[in-house]
Amino acid sequence: MKEYQTITEISGPLVFVETDEPVGYDEIVEIEIGDGETRRGQVLESASDHVAIQVFEGTEGIDRDASVRFLGETMKMPVTEDLLGRVMDGTGQPIDGGPEIVPDDRQDIVGAAINPYSREYPEEFIQTGVSAIDGMNTLVRGQKLPIFSASGLPHNDLALQIARQASVPEEEEGSEEGSEFAVIFGAMGITAEEANEFMDDFERTGALERSVVFMNLADDPAVERTITPRLALTTAEYLAFEKDYHVLVILTDMTNYCEALREIGAAREEVPGRRGYPGYMYTDLAQLYERAGRIEGRDGSVTQIPILTMPGDDDTHPIPDLTGYITEGQIYIDRDLNSQGVQPPINVLPSLSRLMDDGIGEGLTRADHADVKDQIFAAYAEGEDLRDLVNIVGREALSDLDNKYLDFADRFEEEFVDQGYDTDRDIDETLELGWDLLSMLPKDALNRIDEELIEEHYREEETAEEVAAD
Incomplete structure (x- = not known):
């Protein structure tokens, strides 16, 4: 010393x-x-x-x-399985009034890079209970899938919904004994009001029992924000790779983290990069995001959902831009859908999960998942295009099929996407709802679905006699 x-x-x-x-x-x-x-x-x-x-x-x-x-x-993080259910500040000190933490180990917060050769390819489904994610942009174990939001949008409500609903269906069926599910919640630069909202929800729903919460508030020193996500990820790695948990890490708000990097860079009088952010911000973010994954021979996994607010709703801003390069897709929170009252206001068209196709399909969720997803995307995109045309020529100028696509787009937003923040749908419910919507279209318009699946799941319109009998 x-x-x-x-x-x-x-x-x-x-x-x-x-x-x-x-x-x-x-x-x-x-x-x-x-x-x-x-x-x-x-x-x-x-x-x-x-x-x-x-x-x-x-x-x-x-x-x-x-x-x-x-x-x-x-700097090292004291880790133990007893951290589950605890609330820490941004430096890893308990703030919940609980007993002193007796660690099993103290691990470096920088972590150890996973050897690419030892990485196991992510291809196992995580169910969030949110249809717009599970059905259209599926989250996979070991993936890093950010949420792109903006100021004033309800990304915190979505984060809380995912934190309390996320599960691994295969685990619940007992297919892999010994692996449990845990949530690590890292909050950076949030207000005291937001912190109280998070904690009230965690305690009310009982989600805290399987969670570890790290809270860095807006009035805490900005430099503390640079270590909060590292403490959270170190805890996640311990639970995943030494205790065989499947860990979901939710980090909000990465924009506040990057602002802290910019503040420190200015204090060091560094030559700034794009919009004043440090030139090494890409590397710094990659050091965090790349700590998600699976390791061969280990049962556990670390999955990340970083949340960021895009300044000025600009997805070309350095923070979402660099995040999009590093991660495997993104979930977009849409301001127009939010103004219509859709909860959660997820716009599925610009959203993307690059690993989705490896996490769905026969033997993984359901055999019809991939086909249903493709057909819904195509039909919703067609309906969105026709909305622009209707503003010019009116609905009367459109064909019957075009009007069905318009009705499909409306019902998709009202019934599939808009489910509320307290509704937890399993994947079967989500896909059954998808079939209900697709059955609005004629069979010959379902050109992305296998004919056998159409025969099995397509809902024929009720005849006049059946309606009268009902």
Whole structure:
């Protein structure tokens, strides 16, 4: 342990210290200020004669007389299965009034990269209970599937719905004994009101029992946001790869995380990249997102749903742009659908799950899943195009089939997408609802579905006699 009283500069969340010997990058630091208070920090930049330290609790009150101790180790997360049901702050300290955590191990928050050769290909279905995701953009174990939202949209409601409803159907059927399901919820830069909403929902629904919650609030130091997702992912990796849990990690809001990176970069006087964000933001985000996956020989898995709010609803902004490059698709929250009262307002057309086709189909969910999904996409896209045409020529100028496509688009949004935040649909319910909608169209329009499946699932219109009898 090395101790110095050689602070030369304090800039924003950073403290610069002169040293007489090299200090390790990412090394943990304790700064003791005049009243005996101790704050923790981390070495952000190291040279032969000075270091830059990012202080997690903020630099207010620190002066040049403060003592700086370098502890000779990187930051570690105390991990144990007993973390389930606990609520932590953004630095991993319990804030739920529960007993002190007795860890089984202490693991480096940077994690260990998964050898690509050892990665197992993701192809097992996770059921969120949300039809627009399960039916149209399926989440797969080991996948990273972000939610692209914007300011004022109900992404938090969707995050809570997924957190309490997500399950692994095969596990419930007992096909793989020994693997349980857990949720790691990492919140960065959220307001106290949002934090209370999250906690009330977790406690009301009982979802907290299988969850670990990390809370970094808006009035907490921005630099703390850079470690919160790493603490969450370290906990997830421990539960997945050492305790055989299937872990779903929900991180919100990644925009606040990236703003913290920009703030630290400005304090270090770095040359900015696009829109002032650091040039290394792609690498930094990849270090987080690539910690999702499965490992051969291990039963557990880590699946990620990062949530970000697109500044100005702009999906070409650096944060969603870089996130889209790294992850395997995206779920779009749509402002127009939200204004119509659709809950959750997921626009399935620009949404995408690149691993979906490997996670659905015979033996995985249902044999008709892929065909139903393809046909619904085609019919809904046709209906969306016709809506633009109707604004010009009116519905009277359209054919009977075109009008059916228009009706299909309306009913798809009203019945399939709009299910509310408290409705949990299993995959069978979602696909049966899909068949109800597709049966609005004539059989010869279902050109993306196998004929045998049409004969098995297509709902024929009731005859006049049957209607009269009813």
